[in-house]
Amino acid sequence: MKLAMLAPTSFQLPEAMSSFAPTIDDLYMKIYWLSVVFFVAIVGAMVYFAVKYRKRAGHKAEAATHSVFMDRLEVFWTVAPIFILLPLFHEGFRGYMDLSVAPADSIEIRVRGAQWRWEFEYPNGESDNVLHVPVNKNVKLIMSSEDVLHAFFVPEFRVKKDLVPGMYSSVWFRPTVTGEADLFCAEYCGGKSKDNTGAELPPAQFNGHWSMISKVKIDTPEAFDKYLDNMAPVGPLEERGRALYLKKACVGCHTIDGSKGVAPTWKGVFGKSHKMADGTDAVMDENYVRESILNPNAKIVAGYTAPSVMPTYQGTLKEKEIDAIIAFMKSLKE
Amino acid sequence: MSAVDKPIAGHVDDSHGDPNASYLEAKHGIGPWLYTLDHKRIGLMYLVMISLAFLAGGIFALLVRLELFTRGKTIIDAETYNKFFTLHGAIMVFLFIIPSIPAGLGNFFLPIMVGAKDVAFPRLNMWSFYIYLIGAVISLASIVIGSVDTGWTFYTPYSTTTATAVASMTFGVFVLGFSSILTGLNFIVTVHTMRGPGITWRRLPLFVWGMYSTALIQVLATPVLAITVALLMMERVFGLGIFNPKLGGDPVLFQHFFWFYSHPAVYIMIVPGMAIISEVLATFTRRPIVGYFAGAMSSLSLALLGFLVWGHHMFTAGMSEFSTMLFSALTFLVAIPSGVKVFNWTATLYKGEVWFTTPMLYALSFIFLFSIGGLTGLFLGTLSVDVHLHDTYFVVAHFHYVMMGGTVMGFLAGMFYWWPKMTGKLYNETPAKVGWFLVFVGFNVTFIAQFIMGSRGMPRRYYDYLPQFEPFHKASTIGSWILGLGLIIEAVTLLSSLKNGKKSPPNPWGSAGYEWQTATPPLLFNFKEIPVRTRGPYDYHLATPEDLYDGFPEGEPHGD
Amino acid sequence: MATETGHASAEHPEHQEHPHFLQHHFETPAQQYDASKLGMWVFIATEILMFGGLFVAYLIYHAQEPELFKLAHHALDKKLGALNTVVLLFSSLTAALAVRSAQLGKRNRTSAFLVVTLLCAAAFLVVKYFEYSHKIHAGLLPGRCFGHPGFANCIGDAGLATQPLAVSVQEHGMLLQLPTRANMFFALYFMMTGLHGVHVLVGMSLLTWVLIKNIKGHFSPEYFTHVDLSALYWHLVDLVWIYLFPLLYLVS
Known part of the structure; x- marks a missing residue:
């Protein structure tokens, strides 16, 4: 289609990679061309009338008279759009139902x-x-x-x-x-x-x-x-811990190279005693790490303001995954 | 001419001024401005505050666009960006667009057009202005105490958990709502009970019809916003639980409540813009608006339909298929009155005498831009297509075409059209037209780029973006500079006319409209004697040459 | 200048008389009265929509957990609720009678009816105060306070960390075990009755203001708009309660 060359689908929409895409794109382009037609008609008429009947010497506005033709025209453009809108609505709704109902074999x-x-x-x-x-x-x-x-x-x-x-x-x-x-x-x-x-x-x-x-x-x-x-988890526990560290977004706040981030680094901290925000000392052992993962606010290292921004991982991490993270932390020696 | 010199007796404060002087000169000093009950002075004070809000919202918009000029950090960090786009939206919606035309221009012209000395409740009108000021101060105080980063929609549960000053902003919105309700209430009662002799419903200017429709939405929708933000405040202060899923609440209920107001609010914003366009087109074509009655009824039906389509903001939020279908079908119905308006305006040009003044150029750009805004609405009303486009820049561009391409163009048309009436000064047409050109071009560059990146999948409210969207963001930002420059030129043109502008004759456009058949600027009580109207406001064929006399020497009308 | 053609005064002879209560921007007392009356009706419409939001929230959550609402509503005192209903209905009657006597120009009777109305309103608030304090001591204040008797645990900085808990309430010799989820009922109860209470206060200030004006002799059989409108507002306050009472106290 020649018209399509003017505004190719590929310029307006990303690549179609699902079974829905062709139908939706088709409907999108239908509305697009419908809009182009209406827009050109309205703005075309507007510009044409504005220029043709522009204010100039010797031209006066024609006195308004009641015309049956205008009455009919008004009724026409009030009613006619319904016949364009109905199919659009229908097609859009059908497409939406397809999107809503997943096949049983998914x-x-x-x-x-x-x-x-x-x-x-x-x-x-x-x-x-x-x-x-x-x-x-x-x-x-x-x-x-x-x-x-x-x-x-x-x-x-x-x-x-x-x-x-x-x-x-x-x-x-x-x-x-x-x-x-x-x-x-x-x-x-x-x-x-x-x-x-x-x-x-x-x-x-x-x-x-x-x-x-x-x-x-x-x-x-x-x-x-x-x-x-x-x-499926294979390989050493600490490697799985490293994978979880990346995957579960621990990497967003905890560094593993000893540099200071939003949260304490993991490098060389395991098994050592640290000063807490409430003034006490706590040893970062298995229980400490587990508690901090499940309830980040339980103990906060001094220098990091409470309450912690870390979400709880209760229900997100399985026990074996916590084990893997602990193993990974243990491996990060100074 | 039947000037009766006897002053109109009065018993309230305002009566002490000279009723034969213009409202600007009847009383001197700052005091009479601050506690004035005169709808014209209140309207003018509103216009000043609204313009300042537009400036503030515009600065935030330009900063947001500038940040998006390059990928990554350009000028501001991410948290500041989130606050800026929230402030841009909240200021523009609650402090600028909603009050702009009704409380500013509407306050000024509605009583004059219906042939009344003032609105029905002048004291409430003054309170409406001061409540607006208080609301503005409370909502803007949030900037100082931590700002707001929720987006202007305040969606829960983010708005109940974020550490920013949501309570202050929403309380401000709550207060602003009352200001809006009082204005609407005043307009409804004024139109019903204060119409002067000869002003039948069928002779009501379309601007008044538009204000009346808007007022209906203001009084019926705003209380729902009030209770919604009140619940949101309770949620933040006491953890009330009505929108909190952890306590059995439903965060989506907030969206229903919010859009039950905010969708009708879209019509609070656009219907007044349309109302101004009707006035401007009639004057500058010397023709009655085609389909006067259809125009009036389409405003009313937009107001009514506005209440039934809120759900179309939530097609991907997980409503039932049945409600989704219903909301989509009702949404398509909105196209009908909108279409009627656009067709009628275009037909009005036919066989008219089209005079390209600045307000007329804005009116014609309104038709151009609103057509795009309306037609792109078809994409969003169509369910399956909306799923792809929802919450992308396509939606952002769509509502800017309606809100800015529609309402702001209407507002600017009204400002230029009525500037001589309000101030008694003529502005300079040449810089005004240059400004218009930059606004029109800049606007299209800014937002067409956003349509394309939106349909290509760029989500809205992103601080950073993927490389494939970079050219579009660049174009959009450059467009925003042109747009900003155009608006600055327009502001300077208007303001400089206050000092340097020539004195305006009473009816510089030679309009048949009611408001032009009075002194310019209007007298303290609008009229020496309440006029009896014997023709409609657009009946050029019934207007006498005296009615249409522009006050300029023969052969050199203003602006040519 | 092509301006004012014709004389409005010719059509409005009474315009010239200008009774003292007529504001300058109105042409006739009838116009002023119509405007005020319509204004109040429009305002009442906005009030109804404001409560409407809460009613809708109630209906939705009630539909989701009807059993929970039924259980929770036993914590409210039906007798006190019914008493308050009677008090408000009676006050609506006296408000209407105040309008009637103002219309007839009987100033002292108007004042008397207004005072009775105000006393009823005060009685309503006293009953409400006892109901509220009982709930607060039982830990039924919604949100973070739920399950924590009094305010102390849940307001201010300490409150931010407080979590709502399940509550046991002793009511009419019956031990009610309310789960945390019952918070929803009490959130709605306090929001709806609280907003209504604010309206009672606003109505009382209006009625007091009208009472003072009446005593000063501002009203006459020709002009009693303020009495009429504040009574209208008071009927709204009453009407809202007529809906609140069965919804909250008589859940079925």
Whole structure:
């Protein structure tokens, strides 16, 4: 189509990577061209009349007379739009129903959103902060939020759904091509660029709504299976701890090279006694670490203001995962 | 001419001024301004405060755009950015757009147009202004005590957990709501009970119809906002629990309550803009607005439909499929009265005498920009397409085309159109037109870029963005500079006319409108004697040459 | 200048008389009265919508947990609620009678009826005070205070760390075990009756102001708008309570 060359779909919309995308894009472009026609007609008429009947010597406005033609024209443009709007509404609603009802054979992936990270838990019980999905398979996400509102948004799939604390929401899609797409949080959820003392952090450590982005990796079914297999915990405990350190966003605040961050570093602190904010001393042993993970406010190291900004990991980390993190901390000797 | 020199007797404070002097000169000193009950002075004081709010909101907008000029940190850190876009939204919505046309221009012109000496309750009107000031101070005090970073929508549970000064801002909004209610109440009663002889409902200027429709929304929707923000304050202070999921509350209920007000509020913002466009178009085409009655009824139906479509802000929030369907269907109905208005305005130009003054250029840009704003609304009303576009820059661009391309263009049209009437001074057309051109171009550059990046998937309220969106953000920021420059030129043009402007004749545009058939600037009590209207405000074929006399020597009308 | 054509005064002969109570921007007393009356009705509409928000919240949460609401409402004292209903209904009657006697120009009777209305309003607030203090001592104040008797534990800095708890209340010899979730009922109870209480106070100030004006002799059978409007407002206050009482005290 020649017209389409003027404003190609690919300029207005991202690549179509899900089964919904072609239908939604089609409807989008229909509305687009409908709008172009109306806009050109209205503005064209406006400019034409304005120039033709411009104020000039020898031209006077024609006295208004009641005309049956105008009455009819008015009725026409009051009623006619309904016949354009109805099909639009209908098609939009049909598309929405498709988005709402997931097929029974969908692979279910559990999604947890929190300030400011994504966690995707697969049927095998393992989780990641990048979403892997198999191509040409129906995928249903069961989503919840741990704190405030978030929204799951993948432009390439044309899907979006809010994550509401206190309830589950779900969304489904069927990816149609292998590749990679961006995943955004689309519901404003705050942000942080200062530490607890009010001092500004380096820009690289700014965290917030805008940084709650991730990737969707659309694998071939074989690659997806392999990905799931490789997730199963293998290898030394401390390596799994390191993976969790990255995946569970500990890395956002705790450094492992001894430098000072928003929270205490993990390097060379295990097993030693530290001064607490309330003046007492406490030894960072297994119980200390476990308690701090589950109840971050229980003990706070001196120099870090209370209450802590760290979310509780109660229910988020399994016991064996806490063990792995402890093992990882132990390995970070000075 | 039937000037009766006998002053109108009066028993309230304002009666002590000279009723034959203009409202600006009837009394001197600052005191009579501060405790004035005169709707014109109150309107003018509102306009001053509103313009300051527009300036403040505009500065925040420019800073936000400047921060987004490059990826990563450009000028401000992330927390400051979140506060700035919140302040931009809150100031523009609650302190500027909602009161702009009704409380400013409406206050000034509604009583004159309906042939009344004042609004029905002048004292309430004064209180409305002072409540506005108090509300403004309370909400802006939040800037000093930690600012607000929730976005102007105050969505729970973020707004109940963030460490910023949400309580102060929402309390300010609560107070501002009462100011808005009092203005609306005054307008409804004035239109019903204070119309002068000969001003039937069918002869009511469309501006008054628009103000009346707006007033209905103000009194019926604003109390719901009041109770919503009151609950939000309780939530923050006592942890009340009504919106807290941990206590069995529903955060989505807040969105329902909020949009039950804030969607009708969109019509509080746009209907007055449309009302001004009708006045300006009639004057500068010398033609009655096509479909007067349809125009009046479309304002009313917009006001009514405004109450039924709040759910379309929440299509991805997890409503039932049934409510989603209902809200989508009702949303499409809004297109009908909006369409009727646009078609009628365009048809009004036909066989008219189109005079390209600055207000007319703004009116024509209103049609241009509002058409884009309205048509892009079709994308968002269509459910499946909205799922993709919701909470992206597409939505941001859409509502700026309606709010700024619509209401602000209407506001500027009204300011230039009525400037001579309000101040008695003529502004200089040439810089005003240059300013208009920059505003029009700058606005389109700023927001067309946002449409494209939005449909390509750029979410809104992001401090930082992925590289693929960089060219669009750059273009948008550059557009905002052109827009800002244009607005500065317009402000300077108007303000400098106060000092250097020529004295305006009573009816510089030669309009048949009621408000132009009085002294310029208006007298203390608007009229020497309440006029009897024998024709409609757009009946150019019934108006006498005296009615339409522009007061300029033959052959050199103002501005050509 | 092409201005004012015609004389409005020709059509409004009474315009010239200008009774002392007529404000200058009105043409006739009838116009002034119509404006005031319409103004009050519009204001009442805004009030109803304001309460409407809370009623909607009540209906939604009641529909979600009807059993919980039923359980929680036993903590309210039905007898005191019923007493207050009777008191308010009676005050509405006396307010209406005050308008009637103002219309007839019987100044002393108007004052008497206004005083009775005010006394009823005060009685309502006293009963409400006893109800409130009982709930506060039982730890039924909503939010962070829930489950913590009195204010001490839940206001100020200490309050920020306080969590709502389950409560046991002794009411009419019956031990009520209320879970934390019952907070919702009491949040609505306190918001709705609290907002209504504020309206009672506003109504009382209006009635007092009208009473003073009446004693000073500002009103006459020609002009008693303020009596009429404050009574209208008082009927609204009464009407809201008529809905609140069954919703909160008689949950079924």
